[in-house]
Amino acid sequence: MTLTRIPSETRVPAPPRAPAPSKRRIGRRQEAMAGYVFLTPWLIGLIGITAIPMLYSLYLSFTRYNLLRPPEWIGIANYERMLSDPNFRHAVWVTLMFALVSVPLKLTVALGVALLLNRERRGIGFFRALLYLPSLLGGSVALAIVWQAMFGVTGAFNNLLGLVGIEGRGWVNDPDTALWTLVLLAVWQFGAPMVIFLAGLKQIPTELYEAAWVDGAGRIRAFWHVTLPMLSPVIFFNLVLEMINGFQGFTSAYVIGNGNGSPAGSTLLYTVYLYLRGFGNLQMGYASAMAWVFLIAVGLLTVVLFTTGRMWVHYGDGDR
Amino acid sequence: MATLTATDHPPTTTRRVRHPIAGVLRWAVIIAVLLVVLYPLIWMVGTSFKSQRELASNLSVWPEVFTPGNYVEGWTGLPGVTFGRFFLNSIVLACLVVLANMASCLVTAYAFARLRFPLRSLWFALMIGTLLLPSHVLIVPQFVLFTHFGWVGTLLPLVVPKLLATEAFFVFLMVQFMRGVPRELDEAAMIDGCGPYRVFWHIILPLSRPALVTTAIFSFIWTWNDFFTQLVYLSDPADYTVSIGLRAFMDAAGQQAIGPMFAMSVLSLVPVFVFFLAFQRLLVAGINTTGLKG
Numbered sequence: 001m002t003l004t005r006i007p008s009e010t011r012v013p014a015p016p017r018a019p020a021p022s023k024r025r026i027g028r029r030q031e032a033m034a035g036y037v038f039l040t041p042w043l044i045g046l047i048g049i050t051a052i053p054m055l056y057s058l059y060l061s062f063t064r065y066n067l068l069r070p071p072e073w074i075g076i077a078n079y080e081r082m083l084s085d086p087n088f089r090h091a092v093w094v095t096l097m098f099a100l101v102s103v104p105l106k107l108t109v110a111l112g113v114a115l116l117l118n119r120e121r122r123g124i125g126f127f128r129a130l131l132y133l134p135s136l137l138g139g140s141v142a143l144a145i146v147w148q149a150m151f152g153v154t155g156a157f158n159n160l161l162g163l164v165g166i167e168g169r170g171w172v173n174d175p176d177t178a179l180w181t182l183v184l185l186a187v188w189q190f191g192a193p194m195v196i197f198l199a200g201l202k203q204i205p206t207e208l209y210e211a212a213w214v215d216g217a218g219r220i221r222a223f224w225h226v227t228l229p230m231l232s233p234v235i236f237f238n239l240v241l242e243m244i245n246g247f248q249g250f251t252s253a254y255v256i257g258n259g260n261g262s263p264a265g266s267t268l269l270y271t272v273y274l275y276l277r278g279f280g281n282l283q284m285g286y287a288s289a290m291a292w293v294f295l296i297a298v299g300l301l302t303v304v305l306f307t308t309g310r311m312w313v314h315y316g317d318g319d320r
Numbered sequence: 321m322a323t324l325t326a327t328d329h330p331p332t333t334t335r336r337v338r339h340p341i342a343g344v345l346r347w348a349v350i351i352a353v354l355l356v357v358l359y360p361l362i363w364m365v366g367t368s369f370k371s372q373r374e375l376a377s378n379l380s381v382w383p384e385v386f387t388p389g390n391y392v393e394g395w396t397g398l399p400g401v402t403f404g405r406f407f408l409n410s411i412v413l414a415c416l417v418v419l420a421n422m423a424s425c426l427v428t429a430y431a432f433a434r435l436r437f438p439l440r441s442l443w444f445a446l447m448i449g450t451l452l453l454p455s456h457v458l459i460v461p462q463f464v465l466f467t468h469f470g471w472v473g474t475l476l477p478l479v480v481p482k483l484l485a486t487e488a489f490f491v492f493l494m495v496q497f498m499r500g501v502p503r504e505l506d507e508a509a510m511i512d513g514c515g516p517y518r519v520f521w522h523i524i525l526p527l528s529r530p531a532l533v534t535t536a537i538f539s540f541i542w543t544w545n546d547f548f549t550q551l552v553y554l555s556d557p558a559d560y561t562v563s564i565g566l567r568a569f570m571d572a573a574g575q576q577a578i579g580p581m582f583a584m585s586v587l588s589l590v591p592v593f594v595f596f597l598a599f600q601r602l603l604v605a606g607i608n609t610t611g612l613k614g
Binding site: 028030031032033034035036038039041042043044045046048049050052053054056057060065067113116117119125127128129130131132133134136137139140141142143145146147149150156159162188191195244247248250251254255259271274275278279284287288291292294295298302 | 428436461
């Protein structure tokens with residue numbers, strides 16, 4: 001089944017090959033016409049829902065606009081203000097901390113558990129499905145509510161700590177620890193990358209391990225010299241995906257931070273701050289400027305990932 | 321999974337000596353991981369069935385006596401609006417989004433996967449580009465746009481974009497799927513005199529069923545779990561979906577009502593859980609194709 005194909009490369013996919021021109025009765029013009037007929041809804045969406053709003057938000061980012069009065073041109077004042085806005089700088093810091101800690105941690109756990117599961121023959125399907133469940137549920141409001149209660153003063157986490165005689169505290173109410181509960185919630189959803197790792201592990205040819213045993217490599221050296229290089233395209237794929245997702249987290253931070261990044265702004269992710277500026281204070285101009293900075297930052301990050309990726313991602317020579 | 325062969329698991333077949341304790345240890349670790357992962361869910365369900373007294377005194381995960389009181393109390397929801405309304409709103413919205421995504425993404429994917437037309441590569445590259453575009457970048461201008469249309473406070477801003485195939489993940493998933501459908505079928509139909517429209521209707525549509533099902537499931541779950549766009553566009557409590565209603569309930573009831581809040585949280589996850597039970601193999605296959613998140 002085509003659905004189970006693992007993305008073995010993470011370059012931007014090439015457009016599907018054009019159908020062979022032979023043996024066809026319909027003309028090329030008719031086919032081109034049909035192509036655009038089928039493409040019409042998407043094209044309208046691209047222009048009306050994506051392109052024009054993007055340009056409009058670029059324009060808004062140079063204005064002061066509160067929806068009630070027409071936008072007022074103020075040049076780069078919004079961008080200048082960002083530099084001196086302590087909340088903005090704080091939000092950038094919180095977001096970086098969150099993404100740069102949660103993503104590597106999540107991928108490490110995902111790979112570790114995938115390696116454990118991969119060595120079993122029976123029952124994998126069952127465990128894989130159950131471990132994947134948090135990825136489906138974790139982004140919901142319900143889980144954010146549960147998380148907030150679990151890491152509260154009288155929550156389950158403190159009950160567990162109490163069993164081993166440690167006195168807990170209100171983890172979500174303490175500015176020093178609140179962000180780490182968000183990180184834990186993100187890591188808890190390691191199931192999705194784990195499933196992708198498992199599929200990747202199955203693609204590694206047995207002969208490579210046999211060759212490694214023959215050469216006297218132990219388990220650990222086989223991992224470093226066979227598993228990791230062969231898995232690097234999948235690791236890269238997961239890294240790009242999770243990084244982009246990591247910077248866009250909103251629901252759990254909004255709910256756990258009581259809608260304002262509390263306590264003391266410690267859970268004020270960039271997206272939450274953008275929302276508060278735009279829809280809390282109706283500062284559409286400032287929010288648009290923030291959105292463009294965000295877009296450029298995510299774009300740059302993607303470029304950096306793809307550039308550095310070339311240095312460590314090993315695309316097999318055999319099949320390419 | 322019954323036909324697993326040795327080649328599916330390369331390391332085990334080449335292990336020279338397997339230590340029996342290693343296997344036991346590995347299973348112990350796997351089960352420990354599973355318990356840690358499932359603990360919050362078990363705690364959530366257990367707490368939702370505890371009585372007010374047990375909430376204060378019983379520290380164990382599971383209640384001594386199962387009481388449905390929290391569910392009865394929580395269901396009343398906000399003043400004048402019950403959770404029944406929120407569930408109905410969520411179901412209507414999710415079904416509309418499912419239908420819109422299936423229809424619009426299928427026709428778009430057919431154009432990209434099967435038809436030749438000028439600028440095709442450019443459009444395809446742009447489609448992939450929108451995959452990486454964060455939704456937060458577009459929320460402000462789209463909100464301004466939909467305000468001018470008078471759509472804010474209705475379901476239109478949540479459904480109309482889906483009719484225009486803006487969910488590029490599903491377009492990509494279907495293009496990938498259609499690449500696997502043998503082209504000989506199209507060609508045979510064309511020799512019989514079918515044009516592109518009839519090929520779409522008689523060949524691609526029926527053969528794309530697995531991809532359509534995957535799209536439907538993910539569309540449903542994503543819309544059900546979505547909070548951000550619904551928070552922006554829905555303002556009247558009577559229009560609230562389950563996510564927004566739950567969050568508003570949390571604000572109104574405060575930390576005191578942990579029992580009812582947990583009860584409604586459990587209920588809000590039931591549809592996703594049912595989908596998971598029914599389609600878990602398809603879901604797992606789906607993330608393998610495109611890296612779709614849950």
